[in-house]
Amino acid sequence: QSVLSQPPSVSGAPGQRVSISCTGGSSTIGAGYDVHWYQQLPGSAPKLLIYGNNNRPSGVPDRFSVSKSGTSASLAISGLQAEDEADYYCQSYDSSLTARVFGGGTKVTVL
Amino acid sequence: EVKLVESGGALLQPGRSLRLSCSTSGFSFDDYTISWVRQAPGKALEWLGFIRSKAYGATTEYAASVKGRFVISRDDSKTSAYLHLNSLKSEDTAVYYCARVSGYFGSERFDYWGQGTLLTVSS
Numbered sequence: 622q623s624v625l626s627q628p629p630s631v632s633g634a635p636g637q638r639v640s641i642s643c644t645g646g647s648s649t650i651g652a653g654y655d656v657h658w659y660q661q662l663p664g665s666a667p668k669l670l671i672y673g674n675n676n677r678p679s680g681v682p683d684r685f686s687v688s689k690s691g692t693s694a695s696l697a698i699s700g701l702q703a704e705d706e707a708d709y710y711c712q713s714y715d716s717s718l719t720a721r722v723f724g725g726g727t728k729v730t731v732l
Numbered sequence: 733e734v735k736l737v738e739s740g741g742a743l744l745q746p747g748r749s750l751r752l753s754c755s756t757s758g759f760s761f762d763d764y765t766i767s768w769v770r771q772a773p774g775k776a777l778e779w780l781g782f783i784r785s786k787a788y789g790a791t792t793e794y795a796a797s798v799k800g801r802f803v804i805s806r807d808d809s810k811t812s813a814y815l816h817l818n819s820l821k822s823e824d825t826a827v828y829y830c831a832r833v834s835g836y837f838g839s840e841r842f843d844y845w846g847q848g849t850l851l852t853v854s855s
Contacts, residue, residue, distance in 0.1 A: 623776060654838050654839065655835070655838075655839040655841075657841040657842075659777070659842070661777075665847075666829055666845040666846065666847050666848055667769075667777060667829070667842070667845055668845065669841060669842060669843045669844075669845075672835070672841045672843075673835075673839065673841075678843065710776065710777055712777075712779075712841070712842070714838045714839065714840070716838070718795075718796065719793070720779060720793075720795050720796065721767070721779040721782075721840060722779065723769075723776055723777040723778065723779060724776070725776045726776045726777070
């Protein structure tokens with residue numbers, strides 16, 4: 622059971638918008654710690670996708686965006702493309718565990 | 733180009749020990765914290781720990797699940813970091829990644845990753 626909860630899967634047709642939630646608690650997201658998101662393509666290592674307040678590393682399209690409210694954060698993918706089919710993980714800090722923590726991951730399927 | 737390359741993965745029996753290596757290039761290794769993350773087959777990412785730069789005392793932090801059994805070290809002269817795994821268990825079977833860490837305390841992110849090395853623990 623991950624400290625950060627994500628839905629196991631989401632799906633959408635090409636061009637649609639999908640959203641992935643990441644729910645924490647008072648010692649993680651609710652405490653104000655940043656949330657970062659990673660994309661893991663099939664058979665590949667994770668890649669930093671977005672960090673903090675909508676900061677994208679070079680090369681990441683602005684179709685990816687994040688929001689945060691209370692004890693939750695969300696990653697939105699607009700204009701869904703076949704190449705977006707991957708696993709997505711949120712990551713933050715847990716002050717109770719004094720540990721960096723990942724969500725359980727969400728598999729995005731493009732229909 | 734920032735590059736991290738893990739090596740040392742193997743097939744080992746329970747109870748054995750192993751050292752994984754993370755060789756890096758393309759950035760000022762001395763200035764960065766290096767972390768280890770693993771992923772068991774079909775499972776989520778699990779943060780294991782990290783080692784800060786010498787400027788921050790090369791201090792380490794570990795996940796509770798591996799504290800006391802895993803040790804992270806670094807050799808700045810070789811721009812490499814290491815993960816020492818002791819008393820291996822079958823549940824340690826995973827792909828092990830090293831990653832460069834950026835950001836301040838409590839907001840650390842893993843901005844570059846290696847390709848991973850596979851450790852299988854089985855009798």
